[in-house]
Amino acid sequence: MDALARSLAATGLPHPLLVEAARRAVTAAPPGSTAAMAEAEAERWRRTLLQPVINATGVLLHTNLGRAPLAHHQPATATNLELDLSTGERGSRHAHAATLMARACGAEAGLVVNNGAAAVLLVLAALARHRGVVVSRGELVEIGGGFRVPEVMAESGARLVEVGTTNRTRRADYERAVGDPAADVALVMKVHQSNFRIEGFTEGVAVDGLRGLGPPVVADLGSGLVDGACPWLAGGPPPWLRGEPAARQTLAAGADLVIFSGDKLLGGPQAGIVVGRADLVDTCARHPLARALRSGGLVLASLQDVALAYLDRRAGGLPFWRMAAAPLDGLRQRAERLAAGAVGWAVRDTAAVPGGGTLPGVEIPSAGLAAPGDHVAALRAHHPPVIARVADGRTVCDLRTVDPDDDPTLAAALAALPTP
Numbered sequence: 001m002d003a004l005a006r007s008l009a010a011t012g013l014p015h016p017l018l019v020e021a022a023r024r025a026v027t028a029a030p031p032g033s034t035a036a037m038a039e040a041e042a043e044r045w046r047r048t049l050l051q052p053v054i055n056a057t058g059v060l061l062h063t064n065l066g067r068a069p070l071a072h073h074q075p076a077t078a079t080n081l082e083l084d085l086s087t088g089e090r091g092s093r094h095a096h097a098a099t100l101m102a103r104a105c106g107a108e109a110g111l112v113v114n115n116g117a118a119a120v121l122l123v124l125a126a127l128a129r130h131r132g133v134v135v136s137r138g139e140l141v142e143i144g145g146g147f148r149v150p151e152v153m154a155e156s157g158a159r160l161v162e163v164g165t166t167n168r169t170r171r172a173d174y175e176r177a178v179g180d181p182a183a184d185v186a187l188v189m190k191v192h193q194s195n196f197r198i199e200g201f202t203e204g205v206a207v208d209g210l211r212g213l214g215p216p217v218v219a220d221l222g223s224g225l226v227d228g229a230c231p232w233l234a235g236g237p238p239p240w241l242r243g244e245p246a247a248r249q250t251l252a253a254g255a256d257l258v259i260f261s262g263d264k265l266l267g268g269p270q271a272g273i274v275v276g277r278a279d280l281v282d283t284c285a286r287h288p289l290a291r292a293l294r295s296g297g298l299v300l301a302s303l304q305d306v307a308l309a310y311l312d313r314r315a316g317g318l319p320f321w322r323m324a325a326a327p328l329d330g331l332r333q334r335a336e337r338l339a340a341g342a343v344g345w346a347v348r349d350t351a352a353v354p355g356g357g358t359l360p361g362v363e364i365p366s367a368g369l370a371a372p373g374d375h376v377a378a379l380r381a382h383h384p385p386v387i388a389r390v391a392d393g394r395t396v397c398d399l400r401t402v403d404p405d406d407d408p409t410l411a412a413a414l415a416a417l418p419t420p
């Protein structure tokens with residue numbers, strides 16, 4: 001067993017995992033194929049490790065592929081995570097990334113937790129436990145991965161006060177709920193219909209239509225677009241972003257708090273960001289759940305870099321915005337270069353999508369390569385794995401989501417396939 005395990009050392013896996021692979025092979029392999037099965041078992045282990053893959057799906061924020069791509073390098077040193085360097089006293093981990101994110105959104109204060117779902121849970125628990133939260137029936141959404149607004153509300157201890165109907169909700173519906181003493185309304189919440197659209201006979205109340213109701217207005221934007229004017233993009237907002245709510249404009253329209261994810265349209269690490277009125281943010285930060293849901297120093301350092309990029313108008317250089325804004329001509333040229341070296345693959349115009357449960361139905365003009373047949377599994381077996389998709393009987397590699405630096409790797413993966 002030990003000898004068999006040692007024969008697999010080239011995989012780079014730790015010895016105990018190789019012993020496990022060897023043991024499986026010895027007990028399960030038919031005679032004569034023990035070594036081959038042990039190798040396959042070791043390879044199976046290796047493929048479970050978290051590792052870089054090439055996203056050729058054309059889905060920019062692919063939840064299975066870690067949403068927004070981002071690099072972060074950090075030396076192994078102590079940091080001032082919770083130390084105020086001016087006073088020498090205990091500081092707050094919200095003083096760095098969260099405060100900078102608030103500034104980037106034009107807000108007084110900010111708070112960062114593990115993800116968007118955690119941020120919603122914390123805000124509800126801290127500001128509305130045992131009290132009512134008014135939400136339009138058209139916004140009682142399921143985001144995916146088990147995030148359902150009514151269930152998160154129940155977990156937080158807040159009581160859902162539904163108003164309006166699935167397709168139509170008016171200001172008067174909110175006024176009636178807020179004016180009902182029995183409802184004991186602590187918050188009015190807007191939830192962005194991130195992943196679906198209701199069309200036809202519809203009516204809703206935008207954030208500016210909720211001013212003056214009384215209770216604070218909280219907007220769960222989900223997607224994390226910082227500013228609808230996209231001042232970090234030379235050409236301004238791309239047409240496919242039209243209609244997407246942004247943190248800065250939602251605050252300006254009167255929201256008291258805005259909640260969004262770090263790894264969607266922000267292009268940052270997984271995080272849940274709450275920005276807005278300082279007194280409300282402070283109440284959230286002091287709630288015991290804030291301790292349980294907080295982010296670690298690695299994430300906060302990475303998010304600080306992202307916040308600084310937005311404040312400096314350098315956010316167009318973030319990997320997410322680079323791929324989102326890449327001109328179509330450049331993608332076509334890359335596709336032509338790759339097709340020239342890949343027998344059976346042809347240049348093809350494609351439609352990339354934002355993904356991550358944002359902007360449903362929105363397509364971003366893109367380009368890539370296509371070949372007849374289904375080569376998805378073979379591309380996934382490449383080192384590093386290439387994740388492609390099949391459409392109309394053809395395998396498609398969309399270049400909008402592939403970093404240009406990865407083109408040679410993609411070329412090698414295509415060249416390694418049997419000629420399509």
Ligand SMILES: *Cc1c(COP(=O)(O)O)cnc(C)c1O
Pocket residue numbers: 115116117118120143147191192193194220221222223260261262271272356357
């Ligand atoms: C994505 C999303 C969430 C959940 O955010 P995560 O960071 O994925 O936890 C919550 N609300 C809305 C509206 C969303 O779009």
